[in-house]
Amino acid sequence: MAAREAPPRLLPSGDSAITVEFSRNIDDAANRRVLALDRTLAAAPIAGVTETVPTYRSLLVHYDPVQIDFEALGEQLLTLARRPDPAAARTRRWRIPVAYGGEHGIDLEDVANTLDTTPDEIVRRHVGGDYRVAMIGFTPGWSYLSGLDKFLHMPRRQNPRVLTPAGTISIGGVQTGIQCIAGPSGWHLLGRTAVRTYQLHRDPIFLLEPGDTVSFTAVDAKTYVEQDRAAEAGEFVAELVAA
Amino acid sequence: MSKLIVSSIGPASSVQDGGRPGSQRYGLTPSGAMDRLALAAANTLVGNEPFAAAVEIGPFGASFTARCGAVRIALAGASRSADVAGRAVAFDTSATLAEGETLTLGFAKRGAFSYLAIEGGITGEPMFGSLAVNARAGLGSPYPRPLQSGDELQVQRASGAAERRIALPERPDAPIRILFGPQDDEFSEDNKKLFLDGEWKISATSDRMGYRLEGPVIKHLHGHNIVSDGTVNGSIQVPGNGQPIVLMPDRGTSGGYPKIATVISADFGRFAQISAGHAFRFKTVTMAEAQAEARKFAELLATLPDRLRPLEGLDLNLEALSAANVAGHAVNAVDAATWQVAESATS
Numbered sequence A: 001m002a003a004r005e006a007p008p009r010l011l012p013s014g015d016s017a018i019t020v021e022f023s024r025n026i027d028d029a030a031n032r033r034v035l036a037l038d039r040t041l042a043a044a045p046i047a048g049v050t051e052t053v054p055t056y057r058s059l060l061v062h063y064d065p066v067q068i069d070f071e072a073l074g075e076q077l078l079t080l081a082r083r084p085d086p087a088a089a090r091t092r093r094w095r096i097p098v099a100y101g102g103e104h105g106i107d108l109e110d111v112a113n114t115l116d117t118t119p120d121e122i123v124r125r126h127v128g129g130d131y132r133v134a135m136i137g138f139t140p141g142w143s144y145l146s147g148l149d150k151f152l153h154m155p156r157r158q159n160p161r162v163l164t165p166a167g168t169i170s171i172g173g174v175q176t177g178i179q180c181i182a183g184p185s186g187w188h189l190l191g192r193t194a195v196r197t198y199q200l201h202r203d204p205i206f207l208l209e210p211g212d213t214v215s216f217t218a219v220d221a222k223t224y225v226e227q228d229r230a231a232e233a234g235e236f237v238a239e240l241v242a243a
Numbered sequence B: 001m002s003k004l005i006v007s008s009i010g011p012a013s014s015v016q017d018g019g020r021p022g023s024q025r026y027g028l029t030p031s032g033a034m035d036r037l038a039l040a041a042a043n044t045l046v047g048n049e050p051f052a053a054a055v056e057i058g059p060f061g062a063s064f065t066a067r068c069g070a071v072r073i074a075l076a077g078a079s080r081s082a083d084v085a086g087r088a089v090a091f092d093t094s095a096t097l098a099e100g101e102t103l104t105l106g107f108a109k110r111g112a113f114s115y116l117a118i119e120g121g122i123t124g125e126p127m128f129g130s131l132a133v134n135a136r137a138g139l140g141s142p143y144p145r146p147l148q149s150g151d152e153l154q155v156q157r158a159s160g161a162a163e164r165r166i167a168l169p170e171r172p173d174a175p176i177r178i179l180f181g182p183q184d185d186e187f188s189e190d191n192k193k194l195f196l197d198g199e200w201k202i203s204a205t206s207d208r209m210g211y212r213l214e215g216p217v218i219k220h221l222h223g224h225n226i227v228s229d230g231t232v233n234g235s236i237q238v239p240g241n242g243q244p245i246v247l248m249p250d251r252g253t254s255g256g257y258p259k260i261a262t263v264i265s266a267d268f269g270r271f272a273q274i275s276a277g278h279a280f281r282f283k284t285v286t287m288a289e290a291q292a293e294a295r296k297f298a299e300l301l302a303t304l305p306d307r308l309r310p311l312e313g314l315d316l317n318l319e320a321l322s323a324a325n326v327a328g329h330a331v332n333a334v335d336a337a338t339w340q341v342a343e344s345a346t347s
Helices: A029-045 A070-081 A108-114 A119-127 A221-232 B036-045 B189-197 B265-272 B288-304 B320-327 B331-347
Strands: A009-012 A017-021 A051-056 A056-061 A095-100 A130-136 A142-147 A161-164 A168-173 A175-178 A183-185 A188-192 A211-217 A239-242 B001-011 B015-017 B054-057 B060-065 B071-079 B083-084 B093-097 B102-105 B110-118 B152-154 B164-166 B176-180 B200-202 B209-212 B233-237 B244-249 B259-263 B283-286 B308-310
Touching: A009 A070, A009 A211, A017 A070, A029 A051, A029 A056, A029 A070, A029 A130, A029 A221, A056 A070, A095 A119, A095 A221, A095 B164, A108 A188, A119 A188, A119 A211, A239 B320, B001 B071, B036 B071, B036 B110, B036 B265, B036 B288, B060 B093, B102 B110, B176 B265, B176 B288, B189 B259, B189 B283, B259 B265, B259 B320, B265 B288
Parallel strands: A095 A211, B176 B283
Antiparallel strands: A009 A017, A017 A056, A051 A056, A095 A188, A095 A239, A130 A142, A130 A211, A142 A175, A161 A183, A168 A175, A168 A188, B001 B060, B001 B152, B015 B054, B054 B110, B060 B102, B071 B093, B071 B110, B083 B102, B093 B164, B164 B308, B176 B259, B200 B209, B209 B244, B233 B244, B233 B259
8 A cells, every 4th residue: 555655755955864755734644654764764774874853744864975875865765665664553652631721721711712612622622632743843842743623723823922831732723732841832822731751860851752642631730730740850740551 | 170260251152062963853953063173173183082072152252261270272163362371372273271371262253153172071961972052951061051151161181292283174265055955846946046146144143043144035935834844954944034044053853934955064064154244155066066075074074183283383484474475365373374284285
């Protein structure tokens, strides 16, 4: 079946990286192919490839042009892209606790008003989702999740905020995300999790991998505070429900 | 152990090394020196590994004082005035600060970043194999932030080894070479031509994340939002206002603006050293040329130790110096050293 799919486009990102593009859009099938090629490359490394960065629609392959050139690497990548996904069956599943609304999710009321419903309904739909880590990027541990309920799709804010808190759970466009460290964001803030997707001096430093599946569970503000203390001490707080 | 005290320092100065590639898939940017050749040259002068941690000094002045023993240092990168207790210290040479002596550096004259390497490197706790500062991610050692006056670097006591200079190839003031892509198909041929023909300047609001360019307005064919994808050092993205941003080592690992082109890796350090307000142009090359240049650059980095010379060789050939000045080139003592090596290489 994989062999009938259109081959990806090979786009040069300078002389030391190739963007292997499967689609121009946010596209679930393309993201699966990106993650499959990433796993295939990990299982069958190509000499000279130094690092790979999966995103929604493309795999960025960094390489050392002293060891391999654009043409040779491109050919090998196209060959690998035709192989079936070696590990499609093996995915980790995480359950992540979120304190929704109030001071933790300052946009929940506005989102409910915009969508002409109640905050509870927004939380119900957000918690009900079955998400996949489509990519991690922008800042350490910022996990972009695909699988957001269509009802919750809405444009980003006109005026992005300069600073949003660590652990923010937000929605923007067709995506939802887990933001790990404080930073700018144009998304709508629904809640906060104590889970650190990035924490120094913990093993592993990065909790989530691209391709992991994620679900959310609502917790109250008091539980959030307790979990935040535990997470600061190095606990995952997130629950690994299947590996 | 000796100490190097940061007596005074301006913004945009931090401990940097070869960076921490390998975790971009988790959103962790590689950081590391803006100008890797200058970092490697400074380190090579004091016998360090080429990408050991050193102080990257931004365009403003700085001063450093040796305490608890002598400290051997070397300077490379953006040239500026440098002296120790009234003795001028040349760039691309090593020097030793006696206990209590202060190295005083002026503003960058040509370029943006200078590198102060210290014999034995800087003592710190590496994270992901690197001491490089990435303040946003809380990384960097001994301080996870840019340097401030009063900071102390724990360093090795000077070995007393003979001082050296290094003969680096001249950096041409030539156009910055690029490869189009990965999203050049988001721009018309006219706009790609405008990008190549335009004269550009680096805005003063630039930083280690990105250099903002000022020049002709580059228009998109289909708007300025694309689905985020991966970035590299030198990615040239074009946001809604049509003024490109070149991504630098503290960049976001993914970005959602179309990337019209990418600076070739061999020219990245030279690009990073263009000072704000200085006009420059881009020039396109083929992938084969860019990769040949990348291999040449790797060879240059690998053979830096072969370019070391004893400092005693700095004795000026006054006749040659005067001839060069007569020929219309203003040659100072530092340039003369480089120039003499070029002479001897051809004879």
